[in-house]
Amino acid sequence: MAPTSSADYLTQRSQLIAQDRSLRADNAIAKDLSEDERKADEILRRIRTREAQSVWSAENSTKHRHGSQQLFPGMEFLTARETIVETKLFDILSKMPKGGLLHAHLGAMVRADVLLELALSQPAMHVRVPEVISKATIDSVLPQFRGLPQSQWTTNESITDPAYVPNSWVPMKNARDNFSAVLGGPEGFDRWITSAMTINPAEAYGTHNSTIEIWKKFSSTFGVSEGLIFFEPVLREYIRAYFLSSIDDGISYLETRMLFHAKTILDAKGEETMDHKGFLELYDSVVEDVKAKMKEEGREDEFVGSKVKLSTHFKSFIQCSLRATQIIYTVLRILTPEDLEWYLEDCIEMKKKFPHLIAGFDFVGHEDTLRPLIDYAEPLLRFVARQKELGISIPFMFHAGETLGDGTMADMNLYDAILLGTKRIGHGFSLIKHPKLLEICREREICVEVCPISNEILRLTGSMPMHPLPAIMNQGVRVALCSDDPAIFGNMGLSFDFYQVFVASEVNGLATLRTLVWDSIKYSSLEGQQEEEAFAKLERRWPVFIRYILDTYGKFEA
Numbered sequence: 195m196a197p198t199s200s201a202d203y204l205t206q207r208s209q210l211i212a213q214d215r216s217l218r219a220d221n222a223i224a225k226d227l228s229e230d231e232r233k234a235d236e237i238l239r240r241i242r243t244r245e246a247q248s249v250w251s252a253e254n255s256t257k258h259r260h261g262s263q264q265l266f267p268g269m270e271f272l273t274a275r276e277t278i279v280e281t282k283l284f285d286i287l288s289k290m291p292k293g294g295l296l297h298a299h300l301g302a303m304v305r306a307d308v309l310l311e312l313a314l315s316q317p318a319m320h321v322r323v324p325e326v327i328s329k330a331t332i333d334s335v336l337p338q339f340r341g342l343p344q345s346q347w348t349t350n351e352s353i354t355d356p357a358y359v360p361n362s363w364v365p366m367k368n369a370r371d372n373f374s375a376v377l378g379g380p381e382g383f384d385r386w387i388t389s390a391m392t393i394n395p396a397e398a399y400g401t402h403n404s405t406i407e408i409w410k411k412f413s414s415t416f417g418v419s420e421g422l423i424f425f426e427p428v429l430r431e432y433i434r435a436y437f438l439s440s441i442d443d444g445i446s447y448l449e450t451r452m453l454f455h456a457k458t459i460l461d462a463k464g465e466e467t468m469d470h471k472g473f474l475e476l477y478d479s480v481v482e483d484v485k486a487k488m489k490e491e492g493r494e495d496e497f498v499g500s501k502v503k504l505s506t507h508f509k510s511f512i513q514c515s516l517r518a519t520q521i522i523y524t525v526l527r528i529l530t531p532e533d534l535e536w537y538l539e540d541c542i543e544m545k546k547k548f549p550h551l552i553a554g555f556d557f558v559g560h561e562d563t564l565r566p567l568i569d570y571a572e573p574l575l576r577f578v579a580r581q582k583e584l585g586i587s588i589p590f591m592f593h594a595g596e597t598l599g600d601g602t603m604a605d606m607n608l609y610d611a612i613l614l615g616t617k618r619i620g621h622g623f624s625l626i627k628h629p630k631l632l633e634i635c636r637e638r639e640i641c642v643e644v645c646p647i648s649n650e651i652l653r654l655t656g657s658m659p660m661h662p663l664p665a666i667m668n669q670g671v672r673v674a675l676c677s678d679d680p681a682i683f684g685n686m687g688l689s690f691d692f693y694q695v696f697v698a699s700e701v702n703g704l705a706t707l708r709t710l711v712w713d714s715i716k717y718s719s720l721e722g723q724q725e726e727e728a729f730a731k732l733e734r735r736w737p738v739f740i741r742y743i744l745d746t747y748g749k750f751e752a
């Protein structure tokens with residue numbers, strides 16, 4: 195009905211806004227904030243408004259060094275990063291307990307400098323290149339690393355000496371120590387390797403500014419880092435560093451995608467003997483180590499999955515089945531459907547051996563250019579039937595719709611993911627184009643693992659204000675924010691992704707943050723007592739976070 199007075203108009207306006215937002219997951223929580231949370235919400239909003247002016251406005255743009263010439267909230271992350279870390283809002287978000295990280299690729303979870311240090315401590319680690327490294331080749335030639343068996347260790351000195359024999363192995367430490375002074379010496383070596391394992395703003399926003407081009411660079415980083423990571427002594431410390439740095443950012447539960455494409459990993463002797471079972475044992479033992487360390491430090495609330503104390507005779511059985519499920523078994527979408535069979539069988543075997551560790555199954559790799567899900571429908575349907583027979587459950591957690599396409603193979607993956615019964619959707623960037631799928635996701639609570647910074651760096655969006663996330667959230671689809679490949683993008687932890695999302699929408703408030711955090715546990719693989727434990731830990735930590743906001747910023751930002 196047309197409004198009859200200005201009071202009536204305002205009432206109708208409020209109703210219309212409320213209706214429009216009624217589907218949002220944070221809607222109920224927004225009405226249910228405690229007094230302290232309401233104050234914290236006001237502070238957050240005020241800081242956001244002030245920093246939009248004091249930090250992210252045109253007046254500051256001249257200070258700005260790389261990439262885009264303009265500053266604005268939610269702008270290109272690689273250009274904005276050093277500014278973000280100085281803001282009050284970032285300080286607050288970095289203190290927030292984040293819940294779970296549900297979309298993360300193991301091969302890209304530890305900072306390049308930390309990985310380099312871990313690898314350098316191993317005398318077995320060698321490097322080789324197809325050409326001598328010089329000013330002319332350093333920008334195009336990529337190194338290959340490998341932990342060699344002792345019988346194959348070399349005493350070669352340098353990969354920058356003109357006498358270097360192409361493709362011969364050089365101990366990594368020698369290659370670094372003797373890296374030519376013209377190329378910056380040992381620090382030049384570190385810079386070279388780091389830039390081969392990360393994406394910089396000149397690439398993302400200049401030379402590789404399209405999804406196809408940036409994916410070439412992105413894929414090449416994995417080729418360099420895998421030789422450093424997948425060597426048992428490094429891998430063990432790498433996983434530990436991944437857990438501890440995540441915990442430091444307030445992440446208390448990790449559901450990690452591990453690529454099981456290679457059938458073996460190098461053991462401590464440099465031999466290819468560590469099979470998938472060996473890898474899962476190693477992962478498990480690091481989980482236990484980290485849990486023990488957190489317990490020792492009285493920080494059990496910061497990491498989920500500690501063994502539950504039970505006094506019944508079921509104790510040992512229940513302890514064993516109650517540890518956190520943590521690994522999503524992934525393969526590359528280059529496999530033929532025939533080759534996939536071996537992996538599906540292997541995945542079932544691993545699930546039987548490590549019921550607490552295997553949380554799901556997924557395909558990885560560039561959706562725009564590699565095989566679509568429909569190619570695998572038959573073996574996947576048999577896989578589901580096999581699980582029923584065996585009484586086990588390995589839900590699909592498919593990457594789907596990580597694309598700008600409309601009706602393309604990658605976009606169509608969304609239909610297959612949903613028909614195949616996916617529990618969550620990885621990325622779902624193109625989901626917003628599909629009204630029926632949005633409705634299904636909302637009704638079946640298929641949570642979308644949204645990776646905002648990844649999407650921006652891989653050029654699906656120019657900046658956060660252009661990202662479909664607000665539209666997805668307004669449609670009532672459940673979301674978990676995720677970092678995807680932070681070692682490559684520089685968005686370590688989850689604080690950066692939360693930051694970019696929070697500044698890019700005026701609707702977002704404390705209730706949004708709370709909902710995203712709680713949903714990251716609700717839509718994780720945690721169930722029953724473990725899920726309750728995770729929520730209980732969050733309930734204890736959240737008020738400490740709210741107190742921090744009030745105590746640190748309450749006076750100044752009132």
Ligand SMILES: O=c1[nH]cnc2c1ncn2[C@@H]1O[C@H](CO)[C@@H](O)[C@H]1O
Nearest residue numbers: 299301416453558559560593678679
């Ligand atoms: O966002 C992504 N979409 C699809 N595949 C990915 C993404 N991030 C990483 N990988 C793929 O995962 C493997 C390492 O586990 C790499 O092959 C990489 O291409």
